Amino acid sequence: MSPRPATVPRLLLPQVSKGDTLAVLAYPVTATTVVLGALASRDWRPMHHDKDFALHRNGTRDIFLNTPNQAAWFERYVTDWTGPHGRLGRVTFRMKGSVFPGDTMELRGTVEDVSVDELGCGWAELSVVLSVGGEEKTTGAVRVAVPVDEGDNPWRRRGEQWRP
Amino acid sequence: MSASHQDATLPEDVAALVGVAQYETVGEFPVERGYIWTTCSSVENANPLFWDDEAAEAISGGPIAPPTMVSVWFRPHHWAPGRTEQALPLQVHFDLKQRLGLPEAVMTDNTIVFHEPVRPGDRLRTHQVLRSVSEDKTTKLGTGRFWVIDVEYRNQHDELVAVESYTGFGYRRPAA
Numbered sequence: 001m002s003p004r005p006a007t008v009p010r011l012l013l014p015q016v017s018k019g020d021t022l023a024v025l026a027y028p029v030t031a032t033t034v035v036l037g038a039l040a041s042r043d044w045r046p047m048h049h050d051k052d053f054a055l056h057r058n059g060t061r062d063i064f065l066n067t068p069n070q071a072a073w074f075e076r077y078v079t080d081w082t083g084p085h086g087r088l089g090r091v092t093f094r095m096k097g098s099v100f101p102g103d104t105m106e107l108r109g110t111v112e113d114v115s116v117d118e119l120g121c122g123w124a125e126l127s128v129v130l131s132v133g134g135e136e137k138t139t140g141a142v143r144v145a146v147p148v149d150e151g152d153n154p155w156r157r158r159g160e161q162w163r164p
Numbered sequence: 165m166s167a168s169h170q171d172a173t174l175p176e177d178v179a180a181l182v183g184v185a186q187y188e189t190v191g192e193f194p195v196e197r198g199y200i201w202t203t204c205s206s207v208e209n210a211n212p213l214f215w216d217d218e219a220a221e222a223i224s225g226g227p228i229a230p231p232t233m234v235s236v237w238f239r240p241h242h243w244a245p246g247r248t249e250q251a252l253p254l255q256v257h258f259d260l261k262q263r264l265g266l267p268e269a270v271m272t273d274n275t276i277v278f279h280e281p282v283r284p285g286d287r288l289r290t291h292q293v294l295r296s297v298s299e300d301k302t303t304k305l306g307t308g309r310f311w312v313i314d315v316e317y318r319n320q321h322d323e324l325v326a327v328e329s330y331t332g333f334g335y336r337r338p339a340a
Contacts, residue, residue, distance in 0.1 A: 033206070040199065040206040042239035067274070069206060071232040076209035084213045084223050088231045092275040155224040155281070164277050 009083040013114065013122035013148045022081050022109035022126070027073075029065065031101040037069030064098035065105075070138055074128055077107045078142050082124075087154040089123065089164030090143040096136055103132040109142070119161055122148040171299050178263055178297060185291040185316075187255050191237045192244070195286040199236060200229050228281040234317050234326040237288050256292045256313050257332050266308045266334030273331040280323040287320045295329070308335030 027033075031051075038048035043066045046053035054063045071091060079086050099105050113125040124146050130138040143164065145154035154162075171179075204214050212219035213228055220227040229237075238253065261269050282288065298310040315328040 036202075036206040040203040041233070041236050042199070044239075044242045068232070068235060069203075071276070072203055072207045072209070072230060075230055075232040076204075076207045076211070079209070079211050084211050084219060088278050090275065090277045091232065092273060094273055095271075153223065158280065162279065164279065 009081070010085055011082045011146055012150070013116070013124070013146045016111055016114050016124050016146060018111055018114055020111040022077070025077050025080070025107040027105050027107075029099055029101055029103045029105055031063065034063050034065055034101060037072070038066050041066060041068035041072070043068060060098055060100070062100040062102070064100050067093070067095060070095075070099075070130060073105075073107065073130070074140065074142065077109065077128070078126065078144055081109070082144060082146055085147050085153055085155070087145040088142065089145055089162075091140060092142075093138055093140040095138050097132075097138075099130070099132060099137050105137070106131050112141075116148060117163055119157075119163065120148065120152075121154060121157060121161075121163065122146045122152070171297070173299065174297055175263065178260070178294075181256075181294045182296065183293060185293055188289065188291045189238065190289045191287060192240055193237075195229055195237055195282055195284050195288065197227065197284050200227075200233065200284070203230060203233055203236070224281060226283060228283050229286075231278040231281070231326070232276065234276065234278075234282060234288075235315075235328065237282070237286075238290055254292065254313060254315070254330060256294050257311075257330065257334075260294070260297070260309075260311055260332070261334045264309060264334060266336055268306065268308075268337060269332055269334040270305065271330055271332050272310075273329075275329045277327045277329075278325070279327075280319065280325045282319070282325050286325075288317055288325065290315055290317045292316075301333075303333065303335070305333065306335035306337045308333060 035049045047058045048066045051063050054060050107130050109126045109128045111124055112127050115123050124144050126142045128140045128142055129136055200214055213224050293314045295312040295314050310333050313330045317326045319325050
């Protein structure tokens, strides 16, 4: 099974600059998106699959995306940009509003900093936003290790060599 | 956020919990590829580390789980034979609400730091550590305290795989 060439894309740190923006990912959210995401993350709580419960117990207008699945969306968004050699070090989220079926969610990312740590590991620091119709629903930050050159691979770092 | 030991208003038994590992839990099942594929499918994640064994071998020394899935391995089955009541995820949060008499609570921030990769077949375990409790604070929600809880995850080799940090605010609504 090989959905795309395994080493493409392969982002290298010298190609990344502060202020770079990632291509916007727009995705039309359906009830299936919400239910699939909740069950994939083993989140059985009814507000993520039962509209009647969401309306009458949570007071929301529909079922809504759960937090762990949003984390998975952000992971996919960032590693689509880096390719498989990109290795997540740290993610931070702040939930501001819910994402419902019928919404088109948009993920955006901006490079806030680029650095090489004292062990030679390259890092890109991103700010990320998930928005619907221009309204921010989730904001966050992602620290991702990116190879410094063709011969580098952040996944080889173990123990003290890895400072996320 | 002020250190809890400087706060004379914080009950001693709560202050004594700061830095202590609580609620050690072992995952109900080994990390498995079915959930990895279902999760990747749910967000259309084509990263070959999860789909292409040759690429995974070359890049990450074999297949791994998406790092952001770390908490997935601890969500209990919806039903299991003979199961008795179990601790809620983030039980320390609910304990604090109750002990400090704060009926409402929200989670404000969630950070996950990733260490050793999680691999299919791993048996992970976790515990919760209260890191800090603030003095009384008043926000637009009400008056209460902020706290930080770390959830640490380790694999069967006792290697740290991830630490999740949650900032909670337990509060009482202003009197109407």
